[in-house]
Amino acid sequence: MSSASPPATRLTHLRWLEAEAVHVLREVVATFDRPVLLFSGGKDSIVLLRLAEKAFRPAAFPFPLLHIDTGHNFVEALEFRDRRVAELGERLIVASVQDSIDQGRVKEETGPRASRNRLQTTTLLDAIADGLFDAAIGGARRDEERSRAKERILSFRDELGQWDPKSQRPELWNLYNTQIHRGEHARVFPLSNWTELDVWEYIQAEGLEVPTIYFAHTREVFTRDGMLYAYREGQELLPGETVVHDTVRYRTVGDMTCTGGVRSSASTVAQIVDEIVLTRITERGETRADDRTGEAAMEDRKKVGYF
């Protein structure tokens, strides 16, 4: 560490958010037996990893990392994931939806609209049970979606992994009640109070690397429901859909089957920040088909254990 270089002691909203998130991470490792941090290679979990470095370095992370691999992930995100984990020297567990399918735990959807988005809930709950994890730290934010706006920073799940939005624990001051019964687990969201813009500003301020799919690039896409989906080998198309080359970037890096791209020329983090300041559509509204299926789509999935 460098000696006595005075920091910007002036407090900004990013330093405030960082301090809160680091506090949450430390509180979780101090009070749970077996926490795990979900890392997908997406921007929110990239920020989580930096916050974990801020919370625990120079020591190793007091938890492993976990990725739920749907088998339909962007190659760029997976490459990035493995490189980042290697750089950090931390341990990554990969739980695969394909394994859940092979073991008969879930049934693959078929047809042109097939997605593994719903299936990953089972894989996640199985991975939490197999690892005896009692706290799963994730990068969800309250600004993403309306039912998330009501979720606590520490959100409790019963033995079946279910969320009951009507009986959430009150979260007072910064005093987190971390007590659970055997078999239950907590989902922990240190980025609860961050917005999409905060995440990008933090990535910019910290000079963090992100997968290349966040930047404008040319790829094979097709248009469905007004969204630009990446074409992948074996993708079934609906009548009238054609594959074209277009310049897009992704605002989220979910499963390829339900994550749409946006037309963009942003090729640096600074340009992405500018684009988000000016955007007129929310991140999930623009790019996530999974939230469009009904007025309470996210709420229903969360109740059964979705992240």
Next chain:
Amino acid sequence: MTLDLLRFMTAGSVDDGKSTLIGRLLYDSEQILDDQLEHVADVSRRRGEEEIDLALLTDGLRAEREQGITIDVAYRYFKTPARRFIIADCPGHQQYTRNMVTGASTADLAVVLLDARRGAIEQSKRHAFISALLRIPHIVVAVNKMDLVDYDQERFEEIVEDFAPFLEKLGIHDCLNIPISALRGDSVVHSSSNMPWYAGPTLLSHLEAVEVAYDHPDDVPARFPVQWVIRVGGSRGEYRGYAGQLASGALHAGEEVLVLPAGHRTHISAIESYDGSFEEAVAPLSLTLRLEDELDVARGELICAVADPPTVGHDLEADICWLASEPLRAGARYALKHTTRSTTAVVGELVNRVDVHTLEREPAPATLELNDIGHIVLRASAPLAFDAYARNRRTGSFILIDEATNATVGAGMITAAT
């Protein structure tokens, strides 16, 4: 320089137009994106409403949309060029007082909404009382629906004068009264041509300018609850650092500090974080302290400035908001969490129960029920290093946890040692 982030809460009764006010703040500050607006326009149309119902922007859960009420604290985010805002949107009706206490616990400012036709009603008094009890530094009384009283100055002044003695009794002196119409947009973001007689700031311009506690770290003594001990052994030498979030005040490298409850004195050898080492740190930064002497400090202990230390003891008096349907009785035992310290506590006497409508205190109640607020005596099984809540919201607060159900049952604010 004020922090470019403000956490505030809104409290109002079901029909005071709270959701509309938040919708208006978001809409007029151009924070509503096209797909969100399209969604609420669509729902408004399906319900047969002529205009877009801005209140729909804040309805989160299915049950709420069905019943048309807010059942839980929701957090909203918006920004202006001057500041970021986190709104705790708290439901107003009585059975959800625990949610208001939750929202109030982290707020720097409270907006208490009144309906211009009705003035301050019992609910409004309850909201002001909780805001005062939770020591929210700034209170705004927003008299809403001014359009329904013809933007009448006399009506506004009558409401303000009527409410003033109650606020005075609560010790609320820093209070700004603003006449608004959330539905029509008067004095929320834009100043109103309908009320030329009102010369004060709009609600948003006040929110943008108000100072927060963190702007004056030197006004409060430093308190650093140890949260986690970072240890690295092995060939590169021993590293031991005490990690935590500075709860209040400022600390300096080289400064003499006290470690409580043991009372050891030592010096800070370094203030560190992942980003390097610093001469000074201010609340609420999360950081790591290294100490000169080989003390085995553990999670739950408190590092603080030598001057003006907190009280150390087992016995305390506190105001408490009861959050559980199972009532609080004298003699009951709970898990207690105070700063980073977890211990147990036995409730001694129930000293009194507050009638939030009259502010009278009923002595020696048999129980405190859900949503009751009272004053109690309790004894912790481990010594706590605490300040009065009135002096320090972080080191003066605690929660009680039911050891059988693990539910958070009480929100406590320490008033004194006994």
